[in-house]
Amino acid sequence: MADDAASPPLTVAIWRGDARKGSLVSYRVPNRPGQTILDVLTWVQRTAEPGLAYRFACRVGMCGSCALTINGLPRWACRTRAEAVARDNRIEIRPLRHFPVIRDLVADVEAFFERWQRAFGRFGPSGPEATDFARIAPDDPDRRAADAAIECIGCGICFAACDTVGANPDYLGPAALNRAWAAHNDSRDDRRAHLRAAVQNGGAHTCHSQGSCRRVCPVGRDLTRSIAGLKRKSLTAALKGKL
Amino acid sequence: MTEFRLYLIQRVTAALLLGLGLVHLGTILSATEAPLSAADILARTRASALWPIFYGVFVLAAATHAAIGLRTIAREWLGWRRDIWVMALWLALTGLGLRAVWGIA
Incomplete structure (x- = not known):
């Protein structure tokens, strides 16, 4: 040519x-x-x-x-x-x-997605009625928080960039925790399940907020912010004895 | 003890140290500004039980905060996964600190 x-x-x-x-x-x-x-x-x-x-x-x-x-x-x-x-x-x-x-x-991506399971990175309805459609305004704060965390396609770029993932074999990693945060902000969700998952050994508090994940994310998700949200909510829940 | 509880304790001790550290800094500045001799300072710290209590809390917060932080660094950077040395470090820091508090009490 x-x-x-x-x-x-x-x-x-x-x-x-x-x-x-x-x-x-x-x-x-x-x-x-x-x-x-x-x-x-x-x-x-x-x-x-x-x-x-x-x-x-x-x-x-x-x-x-x-x-x-x-x-x-x-x-x-x-x-x-x-x-x-x-x-x-x-x-x-x-x-x-x-x-x-x-x-x-x-x-091999198996261990990566296994951590999504451990982080409870999925919808967990709060009751039988929660499986039905819910009317949620676009400017609802929960809706906005969820919006910021969805659109992740699970490519593993953030997991590869995170030094804490490399240093701590228990750490769930940014993608799994971001998914848990998105599901947590669903108003039909039993929100406590995600917070309980976030405080396990290797959970959200393992993150050092270095921000490599959000820097490399190809779809521009601010995963550090999602993890910070889980830290904040789980800490507040723990101090109130509601975890 | 779960990692989350250690995380919680480290945040609480950090908040404590911020306040205690500021008072400690103010004490140093006022003592050197005056200026006070060692005997003057000892006379003041021994006059009230609040000083040993203040520095006792300071020592416990600092020892706890440092031990948890170093534990995390050692786990991530050196791969030290056992906690026996963290307990030893905490005891050493607490012992040294409380001995110093005893000196001004």
């Missing part, structure tokens, strides 16, 4: 291996304008290394399955342009931090 020759090729170092061991393997990839990291991986798999394992589904930033460590930061491969992250024409692609590796760039 004509544009292949226009600029020098990219050197793309991709982590290859399994749960036990692995190393970076470099590939020379054409430097096409506008191509994404997902395009780069597809090129490598189709042209240079058919055995390369990586995960993707929607290609347009909706599913969250292509999250990877790209030049040191967690990002979506499909929404990251190669030319925007390349340094001296070099790009390093590793599996997502804090996730066990299955093979190459494919990470």
Whole structure:
């Protein structure tokens, strides 16, 4: 192709291996304008290394399955342009931090979603009547708090960016706690269940408010604020003896 | 004791230390401004039981706050997951502090 020759090729170092061991393997990839990291991986798999394992589904930033460590930061491969992250024409692609590796760039997300369960990251109706529709005004404070925390697609970027997740194996992590906070603000919800889950060992109070999660979140969720909300509400409930 | 309870205690002691620390700072400033000799200061602290009580609470709050904070740092940075050394640290800090309070009582 004509544009292949226009600029020098990219050197793309991709982590290859399994749960036990692995190393970076470099590939020379054409430097096409506008191509994404997902395009780069597809090129490598189709042209240079058919055995390369990586995960993707929607290609347009909706599913969250292509999250990877790209030049040191967690990002979506499909929404990251190669030319925007390349340094001296070099790009390093590793599996997502804090996730066990299955093979190459494919990470095991089971422990990540298991923590959503432990954080009670779901709707828990307060009674039989609460399963029906409720009329909630758009400017209701609870509605607004819930709005700020929804739209998370569970890509794991925040979990990979959080140093506390790496330091404390019990910590539930930003995504799970953010989900619990969203559900807590549903007026039909038995709100105490989320607060009880938030005060378990490794719960909301484990967060040091460093804010890496909200800095990297591709859908702009302020997860630090959600966790702070859980801390505040659970602390107030505990002091009132209503936990 | 759950992690949440430790978190709670650390926040409560932090709030206490803020107030106690300000009074302590004021005491230092007024004593050096006066200026008071060591004998003058001892005469004042021994005149009222409030001073040893004040500094006794101060010592307990500081020892507790420091031990919980260092425990978290050691767990996260060094991987020390056992709490026996935290208890030892708390006892040492409390012992040293209360011994100093005894000196002014």
